[in-house]
Amino acid sequence: MIPLRDNIPSRHPPLITYLLIGANVLVFLFQLSLTRGELERLIFTYGFIPGRFVAQLGEAPLTALFTPVLASMFLHGGWLHLISNVWSLFIFGDNVEDTLGAGLYLLFYLACGVVAALAQMAAGPFSPVPMIGASGAIGGVMGAYFALFPRARILTLVPVFMFLIIEVPAYIFLGVWFVMQFLAGALAILGPGTQGGVAFWAHVGGFAAGYGLIRLLVGRVASRDLFRRGW
Numbered sequence: 001m002i003p004l005r006d007n008i009p010s011r012h013p014p015l016i017t018y019l020l021i022g023a024n025v026l027v028f029l030f031q032l033s034l035t036r037g038e039l040e041r042l043i044f045t046y047g048f049i050p051g052r053f054v055a056q057l058g059e060a061p062l063t064a065l066f067t068p069v070l071a072s073m074f075l076h077g078g079w080l081h082l083i084s085n086v087w088s089l090f091i092f093g094d095n096v097e098d099t100l101g102a103g104l105y106l107l108f109y110l111a112c113g114v115v116a117a118l119a120q121m122a123a124g125p126f127s128p129v130p131m132i133g134a135s136g137a138i139g140g141v142m143g144a145y146f147a148l149f150p151r152a153r154i155l156t157l158v159p160v161f162m163f164l165i166i167e168v169p170a171y172i173f174l175g176v177w178f179v180m181q182f183l184a185g186a187l188a189i190l191g192p193g194t195q196g197g198v199a200f201w202a203h204v205g206g207f208a209a210g211y212g213l214i215r216l217l218v219g220r221v222a223s224r225d226l227f228r229r230g231w
Contacts, residue, residue: 001173002157003091004165008149014094016102020109021086024134027074028082046071047130050121066114073113075132085134091154092138092145099148099218108217112140112209119205123189136202139181143210146174148218178207 031039048068056065076082097105116136121127145152150171158164185200 001176002159003088003173004155004157006091006095006149006155006170007153008095010094011098014097016106016109017089017093017097020093020106020134021089024074024076024082024086028076031075043075043130043132047075047132048072048117048120049130050125050127052128053121054125069114069117070110072117072130072132073110073134073137076134077132081133085138089134089138089141092141095149095152096141096144096214099144099214104217108144108210108213109137109141111213112143112206113137115209116140116199116202116206119208120199120202122205123185123201131199131202133199136199136206139203139206140210140213142174142177143207143212144214145170146178146207147211147214174207178204181207 031042034042046068053065053069076085096108099105100108113134113136116139117131120131120136150169152170153167154170154173155165155167156173158166181200181203184198185204188200
Protein backbone atom coordinates (compact mmCIF):
# COMPACT_ATOMS: atom_id res chain seq x y z
CA MET A 1 0.00 0.00 0.00
CA ILE A 2 1.30 3.43 -0.96
CA PRO A 3 -0.05 6.55 0.78
CA LEU A 4 -0.90 9.38 -1.60
CA ARG A 5 -2.18 12.04 0.81
CA ASP A 6 -4.14 12.51 4.01
CA ASN A 7 -7.06 14.81 4.72
CA ILE A 8 -5.53 16.84 7.57
CA PRO A 9 -4.15 20.24 6.55
CA SER A 10 -1.13 21.65 8.36
CA ARG A 11 -1.66 24.68 10.56
CA HIS A 12 1.95 25.79 10.10
CA PRO A 13 4.62 25.16 7.45
CA PRO A 14 6.36 21.90 8.50
CA LEU A 15 9.88 23.37 8.36
CA ILE A 16 11.62 20.55 10.22
CA THR A 17 9.94 17.93 8.06
CA TYR A 18 11.12 19.77 4.95
CA LEU A 19 14.62 20.14 6.40
CA LEU A 20 14.79 16.43 7.19
CA ILE A 21 13.64 15.57 3.68
CA GLY A 22 16.20 17.96 2.23
CA ALA A 23 19.00 16.55 4.39
CA ASN A 24 18.20 12.99 3.29
CA VAL A 25 18.16 14.02 -0.37
CA LEU A 26 21.42 15.98 -0.12
CA VAL A 27 23.23 13.14 1.63
CA PHE A 28 22.01 10.72 -1.02
CA LEU A 29 23.23 12.99 -3.79
CA PHE A 30 26.59 13.06 -2.03
CA GLN A 31 26.54 9.25 -1.97
CA LEU A 32 25.99 9.23 -5.73
CA SER A 33 29.13 11.33 -6.20
CA LEU A 34 31.34 8.70 -4.55
CA THR A 35 33.17 5.82 -6.13
CA ARG A 36 32.06 2.33 -5.16
CA GLY A 37 34.96 1.96 -2.75
CA GLU A 38 34.33 5.34 -1.16
CA LEU A 39 30.64 4.55 -0.77
CA GLU A 40 31.39 1.22 0.92
CA ARG A 41 33.75 2.94 3.36
CA LEU A 42 31.12 5.59 4.10
CA ILE A 43 28.45 2.99 4.81
CA PHE A 44 30.68 0.80 6.98
CA THR A 45 31.89 3.86 8.88
CA TYR A 46 28.58 5.65 9.41
CA GLY A 47 26.06 2.85 9.03
CA PHE A 48 24.79 1.26 12.22
CA ILE A 49 26.41 -2.16 12.67
CA PRO A 50 24.84 -4.07 15.60
CA GLY A 51 27.83 -6.34 16.12
CA ARG A 52 30.22 -3.39 16.29
CA PHE A 53 27.93 -1.54 18.69
CA VAL A 54 27.77 -4.55 21.03
CA ALA A 55 31.52 -5.10 20.87
CA GLN A 56 32.20 -1.46 21.78
CA LEU A 57 29.75 -1.27 24.70
CA GLY A 58 31.56 -0.23 27.83
CA GLU A 59 34.74 0.57 25.93
CA ALA A 60 34.08 3.27 23.35
CA PRO A 61 32.84 6.75 24.34
CA LEU A 62 29.17 7.49 23.80
CA THR A 63 29.97 9.76 20.85
CA ALA A 64 31.70 6.90 19.04
CA LEU A 65 28.83 4.54 19.85
CA PHE A 66 25.98 6.78 18.79
CA THR A 67 27.46 8.75 15.89
CA PRO A 68 26.74 5.86 13.47
CA VAL A 69 23.27 5.44 14.99
CA LEU A 70 22.37 9.03 14.12
CA ALA A 71 24.32 9.23 10.85
CA SER A 72 22.77 6.02 9.52
CA MET A 73 19.35 7.72 9.50
CA PHE A 74 20.48 9.93 6.61
CA LEU A 75 22.07 7.25 4.41
CA HIS A 76 20.08 5.27 1.85
CA GLY A 77 20.65 2.25 -0.35
CA GLY A 78 19.04 3.52 -3.56
CA TRP A 79 16.49 5.82 -5.13
CA LEU A 80 13.51 3.63 -4.21
CA HIS A 81 14.70 3.40 -0.60
CA LEU A 82 15.06 7.18 -0.41
CA ILE A 83 11.82 8.09 -2.18
CA SER A 84 9.65 5.68 -0.18
CA ASN A 85 11.06 7.08 3.07
CA VAL A 86 10.85 10.79 2.32
CA TRP A 87 7.38 10.41 0.80
CA SER A 88 6.07 8.76 3.97
CA LEU A 89 7.71 11.52 6.02
CA PHE A 90 6.05 14.12 3.77
CA ILE A 91 2.61 12.54 4.24
CA PHE A 92 2.70 11.97 8.00
CA GLY A 93 5.35 14.33 9.36
CA ASP A 94 3.63 17.69 9.00
CA ASN A 95 0.78 16.94 11.39
CA VAL A 96 3.04 15.41 14.02
CA GLU A 97 5.30 18.46 13.76
CA ASP A 98 2.22 20.68 14.15
CA THR A 99 1.38 18.86 17.37
CA LEU A 100 4.84 18.87 18.95
CA GLY A 101 6.36 22.07 17.60
CA ALA A 102 9.58 22.24 15.60
CA GLY A 103 12.22 21.71 18.30
CA LEU A 104 10.48 18.90 20.16
CA TYR A 105 9.55 17.22 16.89
CA LEU A 106 13.20 17.08 15.80
CA LEU A 107 14.23 15.51 19.12
CA PHE A 108 11.28 13.11 18.85
CA TYR A 109 12.33 12.08 15.33
CA LEU A 110 15.93 11.41 16.33
CA ALA A 111 14.89 9.56 19.50
CA CYS A 112 12.62 7.26 17.49
CA GLY A 113 15.50 6.57 15.11
CA VAL A 114 17.77 5.63 18.01
CA VAL A 115 15.16 3.28 19.51
CA ALA A 116 14.58 1.76 16.07
CA ALA A 117 18.30 0.99 15.68
CA LEU A 118 18.46 -0.57 19.14
CA ALA A 119 15.38 -2.68 18.36
CA GLN A 120 17.08 -4.01 15.24
CA MET A 121 20.21 -4.70 17.30
CA ALA A 122 18.15 -6.66 19.82
CA ALA A 123 16.86 -8.86 16.99
CA GLY A 124 20.38 -9.54 15.70
CA PRO A 125 23.00 -8.35 18.19
CA PHE A 126 25.99 -9.85 16.38
CA SER A 127 25.06 -8.86 12.84
CA PRO A 128 27.99 -7.41 10.85
CA VAL A 129 25.64 -5.86 8.25
CA PRO A 130 25.34 -2.04 8.29
CA MET A 131 21.81 -0.71 8.78
CA ILE A 132 21.06 2.51 6.91
CA GLY A 133 17.94 4.52 6.18
CA ALA A 134 15.43 6.85 7.81
CA SER A 135 12.63 4.28 8.00
CA GLY A 136 13.00 3.60 11.73
CA ALA A 137 12.66 7.28 12.60
CA ILE A 138 9.84 7.67 10.09
CA GLY A 139 8.18 4.62 11.63
CA GLY A 140 8.16 6.65 14.84
CA VAL A 141 6.38 9.50 13.06
CA MET A 142 3.84 6.99 11.74
CA GLY A 143 3.32 5.60 15.25
CA ALA A 144 2.66 9.11 16.54
CA TYR A 145 0.22 9.77 13.70
CA PHE A 146 -1.56 6.50 14.54
CA ALA A 147 -1.99 7.68 18.14
CA LEU A 148 -3.05 11.24 17.35
CA PHE A 149 -5.15 10.95 14.20
CA PRO A 150 -6.56 7.41 14.01
CA ARG A 151 -9.65 8.51 12.07
CA ALA A 152 -7.86 10.65 9.52
CA ARG A 153 -8.41 9.46 5.95
CA ILE A 154 -5.48 8.23 3.88
CA LEU A 155 -5.83 8.14 0.10
CA THR A 156 -4.03 4.90 -0.73
CA LEU A 157 -2.73 3.22 -3.87
CA VAL A 158 -3.22 -0.55 -3.58
CA PRO A 159 -1.46 -2.69 -6.22
CA VAL A 160 -4.04 -5.51 -6.43
CA PHE A 161 -4.29 -6.94 -9.97
CA MET A 162 -4.70 -3.40 -11.30
CA PHE A 163 -3.82 -0.24 -9.38
CA LEU A 164 -6.69 0.55 -7.03
CA ILE A 165 -7.03 3.92 -5.27
CA ILE A 166 -9.10 3.88 -2.09
CA GLU A 167 -9.50 6.03 1.00
CA VAL A 168 -9.02 4.25 4.32
CA PRO A 169 -8.88 5.37 7.96
CA ALA A 170 -5.37 6.00 9.25
CA TYR A 171 -5.72 3.33 11.94
CA ILE A 172 -6.32 0.70 9.25
CA PHE A 173 -3.51 1.86 6.94
CA LEU A 174 -0.96 2.20 9.73
CA GLY A 175 -2.22 -0.83 11.64
CA VAL A 176 -1.83 -3.04 8.56
CA TRP A 177 1.64 -1.57 7.93
CA PHE A 178 2.72 -2.31 11.50
CA VAL A 179 1.41 -5.88 11.46
CA MET A 180 3.16 -6.54 8.14
CA GLN A 181 6.47 -5.29 9.55
CA PHE A 182 6.04 -7.39 12.68
CA LEU A 183 5.23 -10.56 10.76
CA ALA A 184 8.09 -10.00 8.32
CA GLY A 185 10.47 -9.45 11.24
CA ALA A 186 9.29 -12.64 12.93
CA LEU A 187 9.71 -14.56 9.68
CA ALA A 188 13.24 -13.18 9.34
CA ILE A 189 14.12 -14.56 12.78
CA LEU A 190 12.42 -17.93 12.26
CA GLY A 191 13.74 -18.37 8.74
CA PRO A 192 17.29 -17.06 8.40
CA GLY A 193 18.02 -15.62 4.99
CA THR A 194 14.47 -14.43 4.37
CA GLN A 195 14.96 -10.87 5.58
CA GLY A 196 16.24 -9.56 2.28
CA GLY A 197 18.24 -6.71 3.81
CA VAL A 198 15.19 -4.93 5.27
CA ALA A 199 15.43 -3.87 8.93
CA PHE A 200 11.89 -4.86 9.88
CA TRP A 201 12.52 -4.71 13.62
CA ALA A 202 13.76 -1.15 13.25
CA HIS A 203 10.37 -0.33 11.69
CA VAL A 204 8.54 -2.07 14.54
CA GLY A 205 10.71 -0.49 17.23
CA GLY A 206 10.42 2.97 15.71
CA PHE A 207 6.64 2.73 15.40
CA ALA A 208 6.28 1.54 19.00
CA ALA A 209 8.61 4.28 20.23
CA GLY A 210 6.66 6.95 18.36
CA TYR A 211 3.34 5.71 19.71
CA GLY A 212 4.63 5.58 23.29
CA LEU A 213 6.53 8.87 23.20
CA ILE A 214 3.64 10.85 21.75
CA ARG A 215 1.40 9.56 24.53
CA LEU A 216 3.92 10.78 27.08
CA LEU A 217 4.49 14.13 25.38
CA VAL A 218 0.94 15.00 24.39
CA GLY A 219 -1.36 12.74 26.39
CA ARG A 220 -4.77 11.28 25.77
CA VAL A 221 -6.68 14.47 26.57
CA ALA A 222 -4.82 16.51 23.95
CA SER A 223 -5.31 13.71 21.43
CA ARG A 224 -9.06 13.65 21.98
CA ASP A 225 -9.18 17.45 21.72
CA LEU A 226 -7.48 17.31 18.32
CA PHE A 227 -10.04 14.76 17.17
CA ARG A 228 -12.99 16.83 18.40
CA ARG A 229 -11.70 19.76 16.34
CA GLY A 230 -11.99 17.61 13.23
CA TRP A 231 -8.33 16.60 12.91
